[in-house]
Amino acid sequence: MRPLRSPFRFAGAVAVVLGLAFVSALSARQDPPFPHERHVGLFPVCTGCHQGMDGDPAPVAFPDPSGCAGCHDGVDRARVSWDGRVERPSNVRFDHGAHAAGLARSGDPLPECAACHSDPAGPRMSVDGGPQLATCWGCHAHQRDEHFTPGPDAECTVCHVPMANSGFPLERLLALEPPPDHGVSDFVSEAHGDMAAADATRCATCHVQDRCASCHVDVSREPIPSVAPAPPGMQLPEWESEYPKPGTHDVRAFQGGHAPEGGDVSQCSTCHTQDSCMSCHLQPVPDAIVDLPARADVVAPGVEFDMAPPETHGAPFFLSAMHMNLAAVDPGSCATCHTETFCVACHDGPSDGGYHPASFVSRHQADAWGRSQECATCHETAAFCRECHEQSGFASQGRLGAGYHDAEPIWLLRHGATARQSLESCASCHRQSDCVQCHGTLGAFRVNPHAADFDAERAWAQSPRTCIACHTSNPVGSGA
16 A cells, blocks of 8 residues: 555645745835835825725725826926826725725724825935834734744634635745644644644635635535635645545554445545556445545545555465455455455366366266365355356256256156255255245145145244244244
């Protein structure tokens, strides 16, 4: 089995999580920034260009590019090329109109634009992009000593919008740092799942759903409502899918008994696809595997396996002795990984020291009739034997025709004695339904298989199991 760390990569390995840099988000500049300081004598107040910025909702209160042409006409002033303000990416939850409305409701005065947008120690209109973090804290008493707050008190959504709404370009995503609580050793295997279960909206501050889907197989089928997917055109980092081995998988004999109780594969689908299981399971696969998504239908690669023998196969003398007992007790478990041809390679080769001695086929009738060997341990007798008998011309032709039973044309009329001697041999090819066609109470002839002086009560008392071979219940008590 390969390690549970998948070799699949979307392109390469980068940081597991996208952190958050609040200060850089607030102070990001538009490129190129407008040279406010060069126009200090032209605009006595900010609202000359930014009229209505404190509206509710705030309009895009920026001058139209045509206004610049009033001065920059190419005669008195050089022409400038400016197509208007481009909305800058930000993950900060802030709206000028809502902020002004909140101040009005509280009775606090609306601050001057320069209080947030200019350097207090600089000259007038020394605009430096957005406000610094300390500017916000000048009015809003911050309850945290550090920006990153671990645990349930980390109410990121108070100040930040989900990462899917930030518009951040790839380089900004790569520059963000993970919070300290993401650096614990069991973050991927344990901690991040607990955090997401407690408050997935916090995860959405730094993550998009595509990040979850890069490891979680089931996210492609059942998206996480509180973590939005990346919008079209948003470039994302290259992630490495990582699958740490859960503690439940470390118990002894897990590989041999890992079938989920009741067939519920909801937990398995976090890490596994159908392809994971079918690395070992042959067709037809269990119904539980069919419920898992196929690797081609999901984003995550899922855990990849190489077929490996179970622990029982490593025991001493497994091949020479132990495997026969396991096959006899539960041949279906062998069929999980092996086809009949695998067994035939050893057991059906008389010329190369196989299970049966040389020329066994020509004299196998006595062994098949007797009880020294059980053919059904290895062979599906109803099909395996019939196929050979038909090819050899020993197949029966109707109920009374000559065939397998010593080629006697009236075998059906004489089969009773043989059935009493070795009913197990009959069961190699026949089912109970074959017998009840004549012997059952609803059969065509209702032939009683017992002699006239048969004591049913005594037979039941001596060996009920013998009676149940044909009867569905106590024949003495119910008359079945």
